Amino acid sequence: MSEDSKNKATFNVPIGPVHPALKEPILFTFKMDGELVEEVDFAPGKCHRGIEWMGMRRNPVQIVHLTDRICGICGVSHSLAFARAVEQIAEIEVPERAHYVRTIIAEYERLQSHLLWAGVAAHELGFDTLFFLAWRVREESMDVIEYLTGNRVNYGIVQVGGVRRDFTEDQFPRIEASLQYYEDIAAKLLKLFLEDKTIQIRCKQCGVMSKREALELCTVGPTARASGVAMDVRSDSPYAAYGDLDIAPVLPHHYLGLTNGDVYDRIVVRLLEVVQSVDLIRQCLANMPPGEVLWEKKYPKILAACKKATGEAVGRVEAPRGECLHYVRMDGNPSPQTWKVKASTYSNQLSWLKMLKGEQIADIPIVVASIDPCMSCTDRVAVVRDDRTDILTKADLHRLSVEKTRRLAQWS
Amino acid sequence: MRLTKAFNRSLWVFHLNTGSCNGCDIEIVATLTPRYDPERFGIKLVGSPKHADVLLVSGPVTRAMADRARRVYEQMADPKVVMGIGSCMSGGVFYDSYNLVGPLEEHIPVDVFVPGCPPRPEAIIDGVVKAIAKLERLEGEGK
Secondary structure (H helix, E strand, O other), rough: HHHHHHHHEEEEEEEOOOHHHHOOOEEEEEEEEEOEEEEEEEEEOOOOOOOHHHHHHHHHHHHHHHHHHOOOHHHHHHHHHHHOOOOOHOOOOOHHHHHHHHHHHHHHHHHHHHHHHHHHHHOOOHHHHHHHHHHHHHHHHHHHHHHHOOOOOOOOOEEOOOOEEEOOOOHHHHHHHHHHHHHHHHHHHHHHHHOOOHHHHHHOOOOOOOOOHHHOOOOOHHHHHHHHOOOOOOHHHHOOHHHHHOOOOOHHHHOOOOOOOHHHHHHHHHHHHHHHHHHHHHHHHHHOOOOOOEOOOHHHHHHHHHHHHHHEEEEEEEEEEEEEEEEEEEEEOOOOOOOEEEHHHHOOOOOOOOHOOOOHHHHHHHHHHHHOHHHHHHHOOOOOOOOOOOOOOOHHHHHHHHHHHHHHHHHH | OOOOOOHOOOOOEEEEOOOOOOOOHHHHHHHHHHOOOOHHHOOEEEEHHHHHEEEEEEEEEHHHHHHHHHHHHHHOOOOEEEEEEHHHHHHOOOOOOOEEEOOOHOOOOOOOOEEOOOOOOOHHHHHHHHHHHHHHHHHHOOO
């Protein structure tokens, strides 16, 4: 090798927004040094639909169905977080049974989401046989979700004040059959994903994030837990029926004996959470109290209660990808005065910059997929006009957030 | 241009997300997995629009993606068919937004609409069958 080629300058590789490796539009720019990633930049925002804007022109009962469509994979988490925020403001008491129905459907959502991710991860590694297997296994949970709610995706089951459908005793055998199916196949899935030599070689010591970095970057959900941060909204500040259930955060050292914070650990955490979800659904079925599932059957009465309400509240939910947070502020009008959604990928996406640094170009797809990104939950828009630029510094962001907080305080 | 017999039997599909909520995208992938398995008919996702016969578009068309949708459409070789997946192609819950420039047919011609939020995999397969009928018609006209 000549002296010249050794001192070659770095070059930029743009990927996206439409690219076969990406499931959603996002633009990455990789600064490459040979095969190694030196620096990463990404430009999200291609999926921004202005949902908060639309929501601030609709009433809470309409918004619940809009929240389902923030994300087609974790829709229940969003509608649950929003409903919880509105219920706190309007002081609506949710019936006990509705809490259990919400918990069961949220756990089914986690089941299908994690299996979906496991399939996508296998696909990004080039292991398509495993991708097809994981998605076939996932279809069982889709069948049960359809059986219980009437739709495979975007179930529309959560309503302000409870749920729109009850689960009856005669549906329990079908649920139990699916839980049995997952229990039987869990060991096989763990073996296929975790003991396979190719996956071990590709994923171990790849995309590493230490516990300290995970805390500093404010990561949430399985991404944080895989780095050893014992954090789970379900056990830290229980909502729905989680307070009655036996639940603890899943950490990789429970299975491996140690925590590395690599891609392999993220697979471990998500697969173990599938097993945990099966256990949680079974606990819910055993303890389900009788009674109503909706605070008030007549929707105009729910709307009237929301219209009278004033105040602000935060709804926090552990979505399959991590904490999902909805801030709602009502001021006595039919539609909320402020509605802010913070999805889990919004917290997790900055960890890409850390994880991808120094990785091989071939490992980019699996490292990017390892935080289970969901751009449609996350995408924001920045107004660029007059003299403002689209690059904001820390000081700019601080100034903007102070301005917004002042604006909110003035309204009240 | 005459279509060959081999072309008839294998439709290659390119999927474009124009700001969808992932619901349709996941159902499109679920359609391709073993439960429904259209790959036995030669239908599969490809990585480049230049290889594709069918363009599957999902999402309510955000401002940033409208131009990309046109460019992807122009890159595809004739004869081609565009399928719009999901209700937000023509209505749905997304309206009154500053960042949506849909519906899709204002940007590129759409041949088959598959309604549903999201449509079931069976509905998507039905849409593909209609797309095949359209391609056969194009073949009959000798285009």
